[in-house]
Amino acid sequence: MKRDSVEIPVPVLSSVETLDELQDWLTAQNPKIVSELRDARKEDEAGKFQAWKPRHVSCEIGSRAKPNENYGCSNSGPSIDPSGGFAC
Numbered sequence: 001m002k003r004d005s006v007e008i009p010v011p012v013l014s015s016v017e018t019l020d021e022l023q024d025w026l027t028a029q030n031p032k033i034v035s036e037l038r039d040a041r042k043e044d045e046a047g048k049f050q051a052w053k054p055r056h057v058s059c060e061i062g063s064r065a066k067p068n069e070n071y072g073c074s075n076s077g078p079s080i081d082p083s084g085g086f087a088c
Contacts, residue, residue, distance in 0.1 A: 006026065016022045027033055043049055 006029075008022075008025075012025055013022075016025065040049075
């Protein structure tokens with residue numbers, strides 16, 4: 001097999017219903033990624049896992065905003081929550 005080609009078994013190709021499923025299968029075939037995932041799992045089991053903390057992202061509301069108006073949010077203003085919406 002050439003280095004820049006990928007062989008996908010027919011049963012795998014016929015069983016995936018979305019491109020996301022195909023991408024998941026391809027990712028699982030990458031030994032480097034699998035190794036990193038195993039290392040992360042070992043760290044998690046050893047209690048070394050650090051929870052992800054979203055960083056504050058300030059947003060400019062534009063000319064509609066009045067000075068010092070934060071639309072009911074904390075003093076730091078709205079931030080983006082992990083689901084993509086705004087959180088106060």
